[in-house]
Amino acid sequence: MPKYKHVTIPKDGKRITVKNKKLQIPNNPIIPVIEGDGIGPDIMKATRRVVDAAVEKAYKGKKKIVWMDVYAGEKANEIYHEWLPKETVDAIRHYVVALKGPLTTPIGGGFRSLNVTLRQTLNLYACIRPVSYFPGVGSPVTHPERLNVIIYRENTEDVYAGIEWKKGTKDAKKVINWLNKNMKTNIRSDSGVGIKPISVTGTKRLVRKAIKHAIDKKLPSVTLVHKGNIMKYTEGAFRDWGYQVAIKEFRNKIVTEQELWDKYKGKMPQGKILIKDRIADSIFQQVLTRPNEYSILATPNLNGDYLSDACAAQVGGLGMAPGANIGDYIGLFEATHGTAPKYANKDVINPTSLILSAVMMLEYMGWEKSAKIIEKAIELTIKKKTVTYDLERQMKGAKKVGTSQFATNIIKNMKS
Numbered sequence: 001m002p003k004y005k006h007v008t009i010p011k012d013g014k015r016i017t018v019k020n021k022k023l024q025i026p027n028n029p030i031i032p033v034i035e036g037d038g039i040g041p042d043i044m045k046a047t048r049r050v051v052d053a054a055v056e057k058a059y060k061g062k063k064k065i066v067w068m069d070v071y072a073g074e075k076a077n078e079i080y081h082e083w084l085p086k087e088t089v090d091a092i093r094h095y096v097v098a099l100k101g102p103l104t105t106p107i108g109g110g111f112r113s114l115n116v117t118l119r120q121t122l123n124l125y126a127c128i129r130p131v132s133y134f135p136g137v138g139s140p141v142t143h144p145e146r147l148n149v150i151i152y153r154e155n156t157e158d159v160y161a162g163i164e165w166k167k168g169t170k171d172a173k174k175v176i177n178w179l180n181k182n183m184k185t186n187i188r189s190d191s192g193v194g195i196k197p198i199s200v201t202g203t204k205r206l207v208r209k210a211i212k213h214a215i216d217k218k219l220p221s222v223t224l225v226h227k228g229n230i231m232k233y234t235e236g237a238f239r240d241w242g243y244q245v246a247i248k249e250f251r252n253k254i255v256t257e258q259e260l261w262d263k264y265k266g267k268m269p270q271g272k273i274l275i276k277d278r279i280a281d282s283i284f285q286q287v288l289t290r291p292n293e294y295s296i297l298a299t300p301n302l303n304g305d306y307l308s309d310a311c312a313a314q315v316g317g318l319g320m321a322p323g324a325n326i327g328d329y330i331g332l333f334e335a336t337h338g339t340a341p342k343y344a345n346k347d348v349i350n351p352t353s354l355i356l357s358a359v360m361m362l363e364y365m366g367w368e369k370s371a372k373i374i375e376k377a378i379e380l381t382i383k384k385k386t387v388t389y390d391l392e393r394q395m396k397g398a399k400k401v402g403t404s405q406f407a408t409n410i411i412k413n414m415k416s
Contacts (some may be wrong), residue, residue, distance in 0.1 A: 002094055006079050008070065013066025016096040016365075020327050023096065025365045027063045032091045032235045036101020037073040038110040039338025043351035044101045046407035047155050050351075050374060053411040058370035062215045068095070072114060073103040088136040089121055091333060100356055101332040114335075115334075119155045119265035124332055125202060126209050127153040127301075130360070135315040136382045138394020151220075151311065152210035154238075154303025155325055157192065157202045158322040160301050166311045176359050178228070198234040198300055200241050207242040210298040211250050214273050219359055220283060222246070224277035225299040225307065238300050246275045253385070280307075287311055308336065322356035323366070333361040347402040351386040352378060355410070373414050380413040381406070 001009065013030035016023055035044045046308035048067060056062055057214050092098045103114045118124070119377050129151045130313045133144040141147075165172035167190055175193050179185045187193070207224070214222050224243070228236030247255050250273075257276035260266060268274060278286065280303045287310065299307060311340065318337035325332045335354040341347050356376065362371040382391070385398040386409050392400040401409065 001092065001368065004091065006085075007068065007087060007091055009175055010066045013068070015094065018096070018392075023329060023365070025367075028066050029097070029365065030068050030095050030232060031361075032067045032068050032070045032088075032098040032390075033093050033290060034072050034088070034098070034100040034103070035068055035075065036339065037075070037104040037171075038102060038337075038341040038344045039312030040073075040101030040103075040339065041348040042343075042345065042347055042349055042403045043354045044099075046351040046403050047099070047354045047358050049407050050355050050410050051362070051370075054362075054370040054377070054414060055367070057414050058367070058373055063367065063370075065091065070098075071214075072118070084117055089118070093122060093330060096329055097331045097361060098333070099354075100332055101354060102335050102337060102339045103337050108280060116160050118332065119298050119325050120161070122325075122327060122330055122332065124330060124376050125154065125156045126206055126326045127151075127155040127304060127308075128213075128324045128326060128360070129304075129336060131308065131311040131313075131315055131322060132380050134320065134379050135316045136385065136395060137320065137391055139314055141288060141318065145316050147287065149287070149291070149294050149311060150296050151304055151308045152206060152214065152296060153308065154198075154202055154206040154299065154301050156301075157198050158234075159196045164192065164194040164197045179360065187360075196234060196302075198238055200237070203238050203241040203300075204245040207245050208249065209300050209388070211246055211254065211273065211275075214296050214379055215250070215253055218269075219273070219295040221274040221276060222292065222296045222298055223283070223284050224275070224293055225280055225297050225303050227276075227280045227303070229279055235280075235300060235303075239314045242277070242298060243275065246385045250276045255258075262367045266281050283307065283311060288314070312336070316391060316394070318353060319388075320352050320356070322353055322360050322409075324357065325361045326364070332363065333357040333363050333364075347404055348389055349403050350390050351403050351407060355407075373416065374410070376415065377410045377413040381409045384413070 002191050013028045016029050019197040035041050035219045070091045072084050074089050076085050105221040106115045124284050127347045132148045165175050207231050210222050213368045224239045228239045312318050320335045323334055323336040359371045386401050388399055389400050392398040
């Protein structure tokens with residue numbers, strides 16, 4: 001058993017392990033939890049109550065989550081005098097599955113982002129964001145119910161792992177001069193310069209995970225999203241490598257869009273998954289105009305960041321959008337929004353993003369029954385129009401409640 005300086009290991013829980021490439025989930029798993037900054041404490045408290053109630057209702061005391069507090073962000077800086085302590089990262093790696101609230105990134109250097117650092121350090125290469133609609137939630141589009149997508153966003157490369165040189169610095173001048181001289185480019189001398197890497201390794205493992213999910217859940221398609229018409233050797237390569245892994249590793253499960261028309265005359269063969277690709281700017285239009293044509297979108301890092309927020313806007317905003325960062329086995333489940341410090345400790349914020357992230361966590365653990373109980377209870381709570389302020393202002397005749405009362409209403413509306 002590991003030893004930690006400021007983390008107390010619960011005595012009534014067991015760790016999740018990996019055996020034969022599968023997670024082994026005890027009935028009392030220890031789940032590390034990062035409360036988060038700003039609104040984090042409010043929404044995490046609500047989420048833990050909801051999850052505990054759903055697990056109890058589903059399994060009648062035979063299963064229970066044993067929460068273990070670990071620290072990052074402002075609270076970690078108070079306790080450890082550092083923003084992301086090594087023992088927090090070690091604990092998540094050791095216990096495999098964790099839940100996380102939103103984190104502040106310190107100003108003044110050290111970290112580009114605490115979230116990005118966690119993902120890269122733990123090799124959580126797939127950012128998974130399902131976006132679907134709960135009836136009754138206000139939306140800027142006419143038919144939000146037609147959007148039901150899962151975005152698989154590559155999580156470790158692209159501009160988030162990029163290298164930049166500031167305009168006018170010695171290094172920037174050196175890079176620009178070298179490129180203009182040796183590569184025959186024509187970069188202006190007063191430019192900032194950046195490099196973004198996209199690798200075959202990062203691409204294939206992301207697309208592989210997306211296709212496996214489509215197979216497991218019997219979803220109709222996986223769409224590779226890219227800007228390959230302009231960036232041919234990074235984003236264009238993402239598309240090409242995505243098709244390669246689909247054809248080589250899943251040949252008997254998939255049909256490419258070109259094969260659909262050349263070989264099958266546009267009629268999709270039964271039981272197959274369609275692999276297609278779309279230019280990034282085009283997909284932004286199509287998730288608005290033809291959303292029901294898409295189920296899984298596999299994207300490089302930056303495209304996925306934009307796209308997941310744009311899709312979330314159609315179903316009520318980031319307060320309704322869950323997220324997970326998953327590697328080969330480790331899963332870190334988190335709210336997709338920020339810390340909103342002006343609302344901290346005011347008991348007003350919508351906790352649904354974090355609650356639905358916990359639902360993803362329960363599904364990842366194979367505890368689907370408790371996950372379904374929460375989803376149905378959220379749907380019923382929204383239907384009854386007792387919601388937090390962000391939803392109340394979009395819903396005619398709704399009653400505004402605080403974070404804690406919203407969680408209480410969800411628990412009251414749970415049905416086994």
